[in-house]
Structures are given as structure tokens and as C-alpha cells.
Amino acid sequence: QVQLVESGGGLVQPGGSLRLSCAASGSILGINVMGWYRQAPGKQRELVATITRGGSTNYADSVKGRFTISRDNAKNTVYLQMNSLKPEDTAVYYCKVTKWGDNYWGQGTQVTVSS
Numbered sequence: 148q149v150q151l152v153e154s155g156g157g158l159v160q161p162g163g164s165l166r167l168s169c170a171a172s173g174s175i176l177g178i179n180v181m182g183w184y185r186q187a188p189g190k191q192r193e194l195v196a197t198i199t200r201g202g203s204t205n206y207a208d209s210v211k212g213r214f215t216i217s218r219d220n221a222k223n224t225v226y227l228q229m230n231s232l233k234p235e236d237t238a239v240y241y242c243k244v245t246k247w248g249d250n251y252w253g254q255g256t257q258v259t260v261s262s
Contacts (some may be wrong), residue, residue: 149173151242156256159232163260167227169242170251172218180245181218181225185238185258192241196227210236232260 155167170177182197185207196206200228204216213227225242237260 151253153253153256156258158259164230172222178246183227185240187238
């Protein structure tokens, strides 16, 4: 099993920045893709960004140029730097890792963008 612990969410004004972190522990050997998803009230969970162990990244169009995903393989941690935040970025953000085809999810961290 893989355990994921997320941190870094909170309340921020429009135009502000936040950095999310997600640390993996447990049976971490074989983790390939790490990523972030989000779910706003009344909406389906959607992809935000993913990164492979080799560093290849993929972003949702809505966050390109504003968010940056990165990972530290030595620390088994994935990060999401969020800049120029907008009210529509408000959601619960979930970390997901994929290991040998199995997906593991974090508990989620709330991000609220409001003045």
C-alpha cells in the first residue's frame, strides 16, 4: 500500500500563489506517475497536472502557464506551484500516484481563492 499526505492548501486572494506538497510513503517502489487532480463543488474531479518519474509533464489547458508540477524522487514527493490563482481554481485538490497500474489517492486539501 501507498500512503499519501498532502499539505499546503488554504485561502488566498485572486492573483496570489500557493504551493501544494504530497509525500508518498509505504510501498513506494514502482511509483511512476504522480499528479494532481481537483474537484469543485458540483463538478467532476478533473486532471490538473501529472509528472512521470522521468520528468515528463502534462497540464490541463486551464492551468498552463500558471501552475508548475515538479517532483523529488529522493523524497517521494510531488509539488504543485500555483501562481496567478483565480476564483475558478477553488476546489479540493487531490494527489494521485500510479504504481504498477494501481492508483492511490490522497485525502485532499482545500484551496479557496477569494477576496
